[in-house]
Amino acid sequence: MAYRCQECGYRSVKWLGRCPGCGAWESFAEEREEKTPRVSRSSPARILRLSEVSGEGFKRYASGLSEFDRVLGGGLVPGALVLIGGDPGIGKSTLLLQVAGRYLSQGLSVIYLCGEESPGQVRLRAERLKIPGELELLPETDLSAALPAVRERHPAILMVDSIQTVYLPELSSAPGSVSQVREATAALLRLAKEEGVAIFLVGHVTKEGVIAGPRVLEHLVDVVLYFEGERSGPYRLLRAVKNRFGPVDEIGVFEMREAGLFPVENPSRFFLSGGGGAVFPALEGTRPLLVEIQALVVKSYLASPRRTAVGFDPWRLSMLLAILEKHLGVSFYDRDVFLNVAGGLRLRETGADLAVCAALLGSRLEKDLPEKTVFCGEVGLSGEVRPVLALETRLKEARRLGFSQAVLPWGQEIRDFPQVRPLRQVRELLDLL
Structure with a gap:
């Protein structure tokens, strides 16, 4: 008899309250171990050269x-x-x-x-x-x-x-x-x-x-x-x-x-709710999707203001708030911050940083974001706006859905887009608002 974690398969000779392998609590269950001998083949395995393997596609x-x-x-x-x-x-x-x-x-x-x-x-x-x-x-x-x-x-x-x-x-x-x-x-x-x-x-x-x-x-x-x-x-x-x-x-x-x-x-229309948030041209695998990032910044009456993110990394949200406070002088220390990616999609790429900053500033300063505009770019700790991958693919989808302006990192070569606003530093977002 042995005890095995039902989450990760860790084996123990006695019951444990917490699994050393994955950290799950009360996940051990008693199981009977039966060792059945495996029959080995009498003939040795054959070694193949790569040239002998068929190259036909699946x-x-x-x-x-x-x-x-x-x-x-x-x-x-x-x-x-x-x-x-x-x-x-x-x-x-x-x-x-x-x-x-x-x-x-x-x-x-x-x-x-x-x-x-x-x-x-x-x-x-x-x-x-x-x-x-x-x-x-x-x-x-x-x-x-x-x-x-x-x-x-x-x-x-x-x-x-x-x-x-x-x-x-x-x-x-x-x-x-x-x-x-x-x-x-x-x-x-x-x-x-x-x-x-x-x-x-x-x-x-x-x-x-x-x-x-x-x-x-x-x-x-x-x-x-x-x-x-x-x-x-x-x-x-x-x-x-x-x-x-x-x-x-x-x-x-x-x-x-x-x-x-x-x-x-056309899933992009599903993720665009028209709620006035910042639109980000995400890339899921090989597919570009336009998603709307919504932010709500309100005065907090708590000792520790809330930082809530749905569909976005909460630790990265805290980092972006610190960057905005450091380089733009916009205070968030006494504000509750709520961030939501409309449609239930979870963003895992750093290219959404610029859209998140735009949504946060728009709510904090009570300013409307420019219409028919997409935001795309990574924001570094020193406030610089860094380039993103596959920008042409993202903007092609944005133009197909009627967007005419793009706020992007400085230096990325863009073709066939109506209006481009390049940014070197995240503080330049204030000029748009």
């Missing part, structure tokens, strides 16, 4: 859902193991069933392993989404019985919903435990690479926002996707955080309707 399966294929890098690669994580009820099963229907309409065979729902429940959802009846269901959670059936049928695509419900009987631990999730994923990985079957895995997300199970689960798979959004709202974001066959940080935007998920062809 043939991808395009589903026809433009946003889904974009996040995958153009389509699904045969033999790929894809992990989709998200909060309960966010629409992971709905997305997979819709994708299965698209693949079936192209003549590809798809098996849907339903571990969380009965076949009757899956059929009700499939009828609502108008999924073809050729979809094959596998109502089985025992992988020792499910894998031979899959190998015999040899489908093009296998969907496992979810990885926390399947188990291997040779392990005595419960389904969803660290050992079961790890070994089940390893067994499915062998199936994908040996048979060339593309496999989708559905993974639950914990309250901390990470996929439940050991972190090694994300290292085993080829692609990790997160399905995000507010369940009460109509929009969903599909984000790639790992992709061995395409770009990372790519996002797809969907709208949830009664008939399922529909791609949003």
Whole structure:
């Protein structure tokens, strides 16, 4: 017997209140360890030269859902193991069933392993989404019985919903435990690479926002996707955080309707709320998106004024406030500051600094920002405005949506944009207000 952390897989011979590996509290569970001897092959492995490996490109399966294929890098690669994580009820099963229907309409065979729902429940959802009846269901959670059936049928695509419900009987631990999730994923990985079957895995997300199970689960798979959004709202974001066959940080935007998920062809209009904030041309993967950064600066009656940021790094917000106070002489020490990225998008790039500063100054000085203007640039500690990457791509999207003025770092070469306002120092923002 041993105790294992259900968050990171750390092993201990006794129960611990806090995991030394990841710092999680009360995450240890008792598991029985059964060591099964692995049979070694009698023949040695063969070493290949790089010139002997086939140089033919992967043939991808395009589903026809433009946003889904974009996040995958153009389509699904045969033999790929894809992990989709998200909060309960966010629409992971709905997305997979819709994708299965698209693949079936192209003549590809798809098996849907339903571990969380009965076949009757899956059929009700499939009828609502108008999924073809050729979809094959596998109502089985025992992988020792499910894998031979899959190998015999040899489908093009296998969907496992979810990885926390399947188990291997040779392990005595419960389904969803660290050992079961790890070994089940390893067994499915062998199936994908040996048979060339593309496999989708559905993974639950914990309250901390990470996929439940050991972190090694994300290292085993080829692609990790997160399905995000507010369940009460109509929009969903599909984000790639790992992709061995395409770009990372790519996002797809969907709208949830009664008939399922529909791609949003122009997501920039969704993120622009028209609330008078500073507009920033963000770059998510290879896609430019225009987002609105809103700020509210009010007098504080607390001993320690609040600094709240939604969709932006709160530590970077504190740094930008200090820069504005140092180089512009605008005080924020007695003000509550609230920052919000409209639409629920989370900005991770430093190029949004200039837009954040513009929004903060506009609210603090009670001045309106210039209309049809985008702000893009990184702000350094000495107040200088630093250049950003892929500026031409960002401004092309801004011009397509009708923006005519851009506030940018000094020295970056810009072509085909109506009006450009270059800045050397962040203090020059005051001239715009």
